Amino acid sequence: MNFGVLVFPGSNCDHDCAHAVSEGLGQDVRLIWHHDTSLEGMDAVIVPGGFSYGDYLRTGAIAQFSPIMEPLKLFAAKGGLVLGICNGFQILLEVGLLPGVMMRNRDLSFICEDIYVKVENATTPFTNACQSGQILKLPIAHAEGNYYTDPVTLSSLQANAQIVFRYCTVNGQTAPEANPNGTLDNIAGIRNAAGNILGLMPHPERCAETVLGNQDGLLLFRSMVDAFTGVHTS
Amino acid sequence: MKAKIHVTLKSGILDPQGRAIQQSLATLGFSTVKDVRVGKFLEIELGDTDQTQAESQLKAMCEKLLANTVIEDYRYEIETSNPSTTP
Known part of the structure; x- marks a missing residue:
């Protein structure tokens, strides 16, 4: 499976994502500069x-007006x-591929910590x-995660x-006290209606191997590979 | 021709920065301050253009990039440059 990872000026998790997919799952991955205008041959884009x-x-x-974004919209429209x-x-929110906006965290602080999330929909390709x-x-690790x-x-x-x-407690309660940033309905990640686009605030690539x-986090990338190769067809 | 653009959070949208500033003002003794809203102010030099074209350009700029209209409102003023006569 061919993964593409977009690189904007200021991206700093691009290599982590590429590492998670290539080292963690043995998939092919290519870094794609935001001035590129083609996603040909890609099966998934991060x-x-x-x-x-x-x-x-x-x-x-x-970033929503970088040249790579038009090909990304077409890629997404094709599923x-x-x-x-x-x-x-x-x-993805700014470019309109997912609905809504991100606002400053409720307490204005940059939050960098481990949190818990509950998988509310386990039938997505992610x-x-x-x-x-x-x-x-x-x-x-964000200052604007208040969906x-x-x-x-x-x-x-x-x-x-x-x-x-x-967002949830360690026991899986999606309670207000488990909401780190004021986000609506404890939302940490959403998908589009068609189901082929997912956005989430937590960083799966930062917890995708035992040494970390x-x-x-590897579960998300593995899901994408499984969805593509047809391991899970439900 | 120059435009001055204000981008502000829509009323009803929680503004945590504004709230923090209000609390800070209260600490300084400005306890009668009821509300603070933080926004952005942009000055744009439009170059040579007429009023109608400038307005439609500004509207497009705000809708496409300068404001996120899900949570933000915008307004603009256009200043026509009147070169001052030198004595």
Whole structure:
């Protein structure tokens, strides 16, 4: 399977993502500079975390007009798998591939810590290697992870099982005290209606091998490979 | 021709920065301050263009890039440059 990892000026998780996919799962991976205009041959594209364009104006606001974004929109429209992580999620929101916006964290602080998320939908191409309701320990590192959308869109996300990850306690309670940043409905990650695009704030690539002390993140990348190769067809 | 653009959070959207500033002002003794909203201010030099074209350009700029209209409102003023007559 061929993974592409987009690289913007200010991306800093691009190599981590490439490492997780190549070393962790033995897949082919290519870093794709944001000025490139082709995603030919790619089976999945990861929009990595970091601080694209220094977060100028709004997080992800400038990156949405990079030349690679038009090919990415076409790739997504054809059903290609797109995974946006942290700043990558923010970029997917700005470009309109996922609904909603990211606001400053409730307490204004940059939060860098391990948190727990509950897998609310284990039938997506990004979570099929997880159990429904499984609790994953993943690191977050962001100042703008406070997801917001209008009530109509929120209802539709809820009704269509588009909320894929919710922040939870170690015991899996999606309670207010497990909400690190003020995000609506404890949302940590959502997918689009078609199901081929996922954005999440936690960093699976930072916990994808034993030497890092946690392999929970590898489940997401493994799910993508399984979905592509047809291991999980449900 | 120069434009001044204000981008502000829509009313009803929680503004944690504004709230922090309000609390800070209260600590300084400005306890009657009821609300603080933080926004962005941009000055754009448009070059040679007429009023109608400038307005449609500014609207497009705000809608496409300068504001995220899910949570932000924008407004702009256009200043036509009147070269001052030198004595």
